[in-house]
Amino acid sequence: MTPADRALLRTPLCDLLGCDLPILLAGMGGVSRWELAAAVAGAGGYPTLGMVRESPDLIAAEVRALRAATDRPFAVNLIPAATDPTLLEAQVARCLDLGVGAFSFFWDVVPAVVERVKAAGCLVLHQIGTQNAAREAEAAGADVLIAQGIEAGGHVHGRTAAFDFAQEVRSETRLPVVISGGITDGTGLAAALALGASGVQCGTALLATDESFAHAYHKRRIVAATGSDTVLTDVFVLNWPRGAAVRVLRNSVTAALGDRLFDHDPEGLPREAIARDGDQPRLRFSTDSPLRTTEGDLEAMALFAGKGAGRIPDIVPAGERLSRMAEEAASLLAQTALREGSMA
Incomplete structure (x- = not known):
């Protein structure tokens, strides 16, 4: 991929998060472990460790393994609404002790948790499914809003199509907005960037990769679906x-x-x-x-x-999946720019 191609894909979100491509790994609980996160980081994307309800000791082990594999930035995903308060407190405390620089939260917005990690100097990415949740996350101090559509796999917070919802969120915020839900290839990435989104978040597309911690049975079912x-x-x-x-x-x-x-x-x-x-x-x-x-x-x-x-044809290394997405998206955006230039 040429520098010019990468320039077509680069958004201010990349500078904020310290990544090369505006493609985020969803914090899939159990699946987004250090091996997948490292592969995404190595390909230029932004990784999130899925640590919902995991013990502080496992979080520490995953963070250390990820840091041994890459020096790229990453986030840790926690879900306050689905976690016992005592465990959540221990998770946050251990992450801060480890010097984790970014958190990704989901489901109900819990201002006290957002404010605590912000006070420690951390970035906060908050996935939301409703306009009200977007407002609450921004008011609490979130730095990035991840607009999740009804097409998404796993837990689904809202009931609006991803691109429509992202447009609604963008109309009320100046924060970077990332689209999540049903995006598995370069066509989706190009469409998101053309819409004005800052990037995309992918779960299913990266679950079906060599490095994900999902069972091979789960990966095969996705490819066949x-x-x-x-x-x-x-x-x-x-x-x-x-x-x-x-x-x-x-x-x-x-x-x-x-x-x-x-x-x-x-x-x-x-x-x-x-x-x-x-x-x-x-x-x-x-x-x-x-x-x-x-x-x-x-x-x-x-x-x-x-x-x-239905648009995931095979199980491949995560780096290959990201490269395919990026190259296809850059090609589509370049074609669009060429057409628009010829019409000017």
């Missing part, structure tokens, strides 16, 4: 607040629901172990997705995937 093979439901809700919807690949659990995809009370769901990660049971209806270390009924677990799954 189309966007219509995903479904939005709140049945995989154990460990999260009631009503927290997720986009997953259809499986035996969603098939058994029929038309009743929503309104599942976690208090009323059975606690049945269907898989394990070492000595940790994984429950049917939990938000746990199958990882490299998982054994058991993988098919019945939450197989997170966004609507862009």
Whole structure:
């Protein structure tokens, strides 16, 4: 990729975050571990370690492993609404002790947490799904807003299409706005930049890579899927607040629901172990997705995937996925600039 191509893709967000490409790795819990984060950083993107509900010791181990692999900047993703307050306090404290320079938060905006890490000099990226949440995050001190659309895989906060929502957010803020949801290739990246977004965040496209910590079964299912093979439901809700919807690949659990995809009370769901990660049971209806270390009924677990799954043809190194996206986007933007120049 030539310097001119990279210049077409570079936005002020790259200077703020210290990356070369405006492509962010989503902080996928369990999946976005140090190996994937390092690969994304090495390819010029901006990595996020997905550390929701993880122990402070695991966070420390992941941060140290990532730093041993790369000297590029990164963020740590925590989710206050889905984390016991005592554990959240310990997570934040350990991150600050480690000198983590950026945090990525999601779901409900918790001003006290944002303000605490900002006071320590950290950058804050906040993923939001509603205009009200965008306002709350900005008021709390966020530096970057990640506008998540309904097309996204995993936990989905809002119900608006990603590009439409990003335009709504941009109309009310001067902060950098990143689009998340269904973006898996250079066409999506080019469209986001043409819209005026500062960058994109990718989850599903980077889950299906060699370095992700997802189970090979999950990766294969994504490659074989189309966007219509995903479904939005709140049945995989154990460990999260009631009503927290997720986009997953259809499986035996969603098939058994029929038309009743929503309104599942976690208090009323059975606690049945269907898989394990070492000595940790994984429950049917939990938000746990199958990882490299998982054994058991993988098919019945939450197989997170966004609507862009149909445009992911293979499992490749994360660096190759980013390079493909960047080269395709740069080519499309160059063609657009050439057409506009010829018409001037």
